[in-house]
Amino acid sequence: MNRAERLEALSRASFTTIGVSVESGKSHARYRGFFSSTREIVTNRSMLSLLVRRDIKSRYKDSSLGLIWTLIKPLTQLAIYFVVVGKFLGAERGIPDFAIYIFTGLTAYGLFSEIVSGGTGSILNNAGLVKKVYVPRELFPLAATGTALFNFMIQLFVLFGIVLLSGNFRLSWNLIYLLPAVITLVSFGLALALLFSAWFVYLRDIGYFVEIAVMVLMWASPILYSWGMVRDVVTSAGIPWLLEIYTANPVTLSVLGFQEAIWGTTDRGLPIPDHLMVQLSIAAAAGLLCVIGAQRIFTRLQGNFAQEL
Structure with a gap:
């Protein structure tokens, strides 16, 4: 019995235990509420854990470097941006420890982009399970989110190591910015993953x-430049209202939260938006509400997944 067959067998066994048949699960999928769906996901948490482990193992299967590849991409991006954008284009002027500044932003944005990108294809990539076995379909975007969080923790560990080695680590209450920033990134990322994964089944475009949106959003976030640069440009252009729109972006707020927590934006005398913690907390709460709304849309669309796949 190969790995896929074992996975399907485990899925069937878990649902036999709780007395939920394949057909009854499909017939009631459209009418269950968010909290009943959550209870079903919690009931099948072992299945979710199995999917996350499978994704991590399959990603690095037959790779001699294994998890090291998790670091190679962001470190390569760091080197390119540091040299090209920082040195050649002069973006590092006015931003001390520019390499740490970039890596902080890339670590935050990498979590969001991996959740959205991995979650979008999660249903299609598991078409065999979707067509043959009933499991809560939300498990697949959630598994992509779990994999992204695993990779994020590795990168965050490396980031803290770099900051410690550079001698710039400051243990302060600013670290509390990480909590609402991570909640915001995960909640909005999961909400988009739920929506896009369902739409992707019906519309492959x-x-x-x-892919394009993730690329554009990275450049629309203060990763390779500072928030203060944006403020100065839009103010001198006479369009200060554009700064409010730019700052309202949840990814922008989360990146700013990471920079304040790890890089120490205000300690270095650089500006940040007023009441950043309040804005981050509001964004985190809004993100959780978006997850609920996205799950309801996902539930309405999942009824024909097997036929479309």
């Missing part, structure tokens, strides 16, 4: 759209 969604995959190309997500």
